[in-house]
Amino acid sequence: MSDEKNGYATLGYEQARDQLLEVVRELEAGGKSLEESLELWEKGEELARVCERHLEGARKRIDDKLASVGEADEPPSDGE
Template sequence: MTSKVDEALGYEQARDELIEVVRRLEAGGTTLEESLALWERGEELAKVCRRWLEGARARLDAALAEESQEQEKDAGSGSE
């Protein structure tokens, strides 16, 4: 479950922190406990990013649907 702080993160902030988490995991040298904590944080950040991207996709889909409806309405009224 994401925290209130995570909810307030912007997409770019969450993405940048996720990149850093992945970098640290790939570099190694952390204890098992630290690695697990980093992995859990990465999962939380990935969820935040996913929500932002899903929201952006929904906004784009809505805008495209509205534009399509307006074009259909304009085409229909032009044939009368």
């Protein structure tokens, strides 16, 4: 099941992270059947992918901003 089909893709980073933390708590608490545990694990994997996509986007924005600041700080070349 992909995150687009289950609605996870529309979650913001904080929402996905909070839901992922809840999944981890439930798994750590135990007491679930094997099938319930597998479903929770799969949900956690999907939520982790959503979080990772948000973090990758943030990294790219930071890298892009740092690159543009670095370009502005470079002295003009000899040809200019």
